[in-house]
Amino acid sequence: MDTFSLDSVELLQYQPNRPPFLMIDHVTKVRPGEFAEGYKNLPVDEWFFPIHFPGNPNMPGALQLEALAQMLTVAITTLPDNKGKVTHAISHEVKFKKEVLPGRKYEIKTKVNSWNRGICKGIGQGFTDGELACEAKMIITIPEILKQFLPNK
């Protein structure tokens, strides 16, 4: 399957989150079911910098991880028949390596390891200034698909 990109408007068809909680500005490259990459710009007046923390602004780790999960979602929701479907997180294992500071760009790379019966297992990495800031193993699901396989109990 070919790769393609999604600008900030096209992205909204595949990612149900909205600003200020949408942690992606642009998907530079996606191959549905395999990987998705892109970035989030981090202007100095981004909503979380003044409060996290006053005088020492940096991107919260939870939001770094959220950006990875949102990007992995795009790798799945761009598959045929998944457009617009909601995804839920199941479990994430995350490590934070470097502070992500205002005025930078948070580069996001995610890869799908498996996509089967409504469950996606994948990995994600976030980079700032060319260095690894965050990495995670993630499991997400599309509940609408997963529930078709569950016992009726």
Next chain:
Amino acid sequence: MKKNQINKYEEVFKKSFSITKDKLTKLEYNSIPEWDSVGHMTMIANLEETFDIVFEMDDIIDFSSYKTGIELLKKYKINI
């Protein structure tokens, strides 16, 4: 051969749900926190790998207990 099959079956459940052997026979979907929707798919995937089978969708849905699974596996020529 049959003893080997039951051992393999039990090991899948013990591994998938972090459960001891004495709790297996009465085990059902949603009877323990570990056998939730994700646990269910994990167990199914582990059984498929262990016995080299691919479950049909209806059988995944019908697989609601440890005992039911034993009956379902007969369809795949796995006799426990």
